Amino acid sequence: MKEVLYIAPGNQNSKGGIGLCVNNYSKYMSDFKVLVTHRFTSRLLNTIWFPLCIIEMLFILIKDRDIKILHIHGASKGSFYRKYILFVIARFFTGKKIIYHIHGGGFRDFYLNASKFIQKRIRYVINSADLVICLSEKWKHFYTSAFKPKQIKILNNMIIPPVNTERMITNDKCKLLFLGLIGDNKGIFDLIKTIAKNRNQFEETLELKIAGNGEVDRLTDAISKWNIQNIVSFEGWADQNKKEELFRSSDIFILPSYKEGLPLSILEAMSYGLPIISSKVGGIPDLIHKSRNGILVVPGNQRAIKNAIIKLMNNRDLCENYSHNSTKAVVDYYPDRVLKSLFSIYHELQGNKGLLFEQN
Incomplete structure (x- = not known):
C-alpha cells in the first residue's frame, strides 16, 4: 500500500464512522499511510492542528515519491471544508491521482442548502476528482444527476468479522x-x-x-x-x-x-x-x-x-x-470482498500500471 496516502479524520481510537472505516483498512494492509485531519474532540485544538496538517501533507508528498494516489475521505460541513483546502492544494502542487470518498448521510442537504459560493466549491471537488466513491446505488444516482464526476464507483463500507457471535442469554425480555x-x-x-x-x-x-x-x-x-x-x-x-x-x-x-x-x-x-x-x-x-x-x-x-x-x-x-x-x-x-474491490479501483485508476498492493 505504499502508493496510496489516505487523508481522513480520526485515528486508531476514533469514535467517528470515517475514522473507524479507515482504521479497519489499516489492519489489513501493509505499509499503510494516513494523514489525520481531525485528531481531537476539541474544536479549538482541531483548528490549531489543521494548518500543521497542511504542512504535513506537503512534506509527505515531497519526501515520499512512492505515493501515486491520494484517497480523501470526507463528509459534510466542516469535514468538506477541510478536505476542500487539502484537495485544492494537492491538485495545484502535485500530479497525483485524487479519489474523493464521500461518507455521511447529510451530503445532499448540505449541498442543496449551501450558498452559491459553497456549492461551486462542492461541484469543483466532485467534478475534478479523478474518481468519486460513494456508498450505495441511491447515492450514486444523486451524484451523477447533481454533478458531472469523471468516474464514480460504489464501494461497500468494510467491517471486521466478529470473533465470537455466540448469544449471551440473560432473561426473557x-x-x-x-x-x-x-x-x-x-x-x-x-x-x-x-x-x-x-x-x-x-x-x-x-x-x-x-x-x-x-x-x-x-x-x-x-x-x-x-x-x-x-x-x-x-x-x-x-x-x-x-x-x-x-x-x-x-x-x-x-x-x-x-x-x-x-x-x-x-x-x-x-x-x-x-x-x-x-x-x-x-x-x-x-x-x-x-x-x-x-x-x-x-x-x-x-x-x-x-x-x-x-x-x-x-x-x-x-x-x-x-x-x-x-x-x-x-x-x-468483510475485508476479502471490499479490499478486492478497492484494489481493483486503484489499479483501474492508474491504468493497471505500477501499483503494488499487499494485504497483511
Missing part, C-alpha cells in the same frame, strides 16, 4: 440495542418517546440499551423525565469489547435515523446476526431490502417504530429468518 451518536439526527429521542408513551406495554417485555457519545446529558435527562429507567439504560461509549458484549446480548438492533450514508453500526449488528429496525434514508433501504433482514420506518414516525418493535418481539420465527439473512448478507462487507 426482548433486548433492543441502539448504538450511535446521541442526537436528533439518529432518531434516538423519537425512540425514547416511543418507549415512554407505551411504557405499560413495554415495561415487562422490553429492555433498551443505548451506547454512544453526543448529547448524553439530554438523553439521561429524558430517561429520568419519562420515568423509564426500568426499561432504558445508557451504557456510555462502547469500545470494541463493550460492543461485542452488547451485540451478543441483544435480540434486535434499531437505528431510526433521519440521515445516513451506510452505517457501520448496522453492518456490525448484521455480523452478529441481529434483525434490523431502521429508516428509509441513505443506503439503508438498498441494504435491508436486498438482505431481507429487517423493517424500515419513516424517520420520526413513532407509531411505525412502535409497530416494528412489537412485530419482532412477538414473532420469533420472523426474527430467526431476519437473523439468518443478516449473517448471510453481511459477508459482502
Whole structure:
C-alpha cells in the first residue's frame, strides 16, 4: 500500500464512522499511510492542528515519491471544508491521482442548502476528482444527476468479522440495542418517546440499551423525565469489547435515523446476526431490502417504530429468518470482498500500471 496516502479524520481510537472505516483498512494492509485531519474532540485544538496538517501533507508528498494516489475521505460541513483546502492544494502542487470518498448521510442537504459560493466549491471537488466513491446505488444516482464526476464507483463500507457471535442469554425480555451518536439526527429521542408513551406495554417485555457519545446529558435527562429507567439504560461509549458484549446480548438492533450514508453500526449488528429496525434514508433501504433482514420506518414516525418493535418481539420465527439473512448478507462487507474491490479501483485508476498492493 505504499502508493496510496489516505487523508481522513480520526485515528486508531476514533469514535467517528470515517475514522473507524479507515482504521479497519489499516489492519489489513501493509505499509499503510494516513494523514489525520481531525485528531481531537476539541474544536479549538482541531483548528490549531489543521494548518500543521497542511504542512504535513506537503512534506509527505515531497519526501515520499512512492505515493501515486491520494484517497480523501470526507463528509459534510466542516469535514468538506477541510478536505476542500487539502484537495485544492494537492491538485495545484502535485500530479497525483485524487479519489474523493464521500461518507455521511447529510451530503445532499448540505449541498442543496449551501450558498452559491459553497456549492461551486462542492461541484469543483466532485467534478475534478479523478474518481468519486460513494456508498450505495441511491447515492450514486444523486451524484451523477447533481454533478458531472469523471468516474464514480460504489464501494461497500468494510467491517471486521466478529470473533465470537455466540448469544449471551440473560432473561426473557426482548433486548433492543441502539448504538450511535446521541442526537436528533439518529432518531434516538423519537425512540425514547416511543418507549415512554407505551411504557405499560413495554415495561415487562422490553429492555433498551443505548451506547454512544453526543448529547448524553439530554438523553439521561429524558430517561429520568419519562420515568423509564426500568426499561432504558445508557451504557456510555462502547469500545470494541463493550460492543461485542452488547451485540451478543441483544435480540434486535434499531437505528431510526433521519440521515445516513451506510452505517457501520448496522453492518456490525448484521455480523452478529441481529434483525434490523431502521429508516428509509441513505443506503439503508438498498441494504435491508436486498438482505431481507429487517423493517424500515419513516424517520420520526413513532407509531411505525412502535409497530416494528412489537412485530419482532412477538414473532420469533420472523426474527430467526431476519437473523439468518443478516449473517448471510453481511459477508459482502468483510475485508476479502471490499479490499478486492478497492484494489481493483486503484489499479483501474492508474491504468493497471505500477501499483503494488499487499494485504497483511
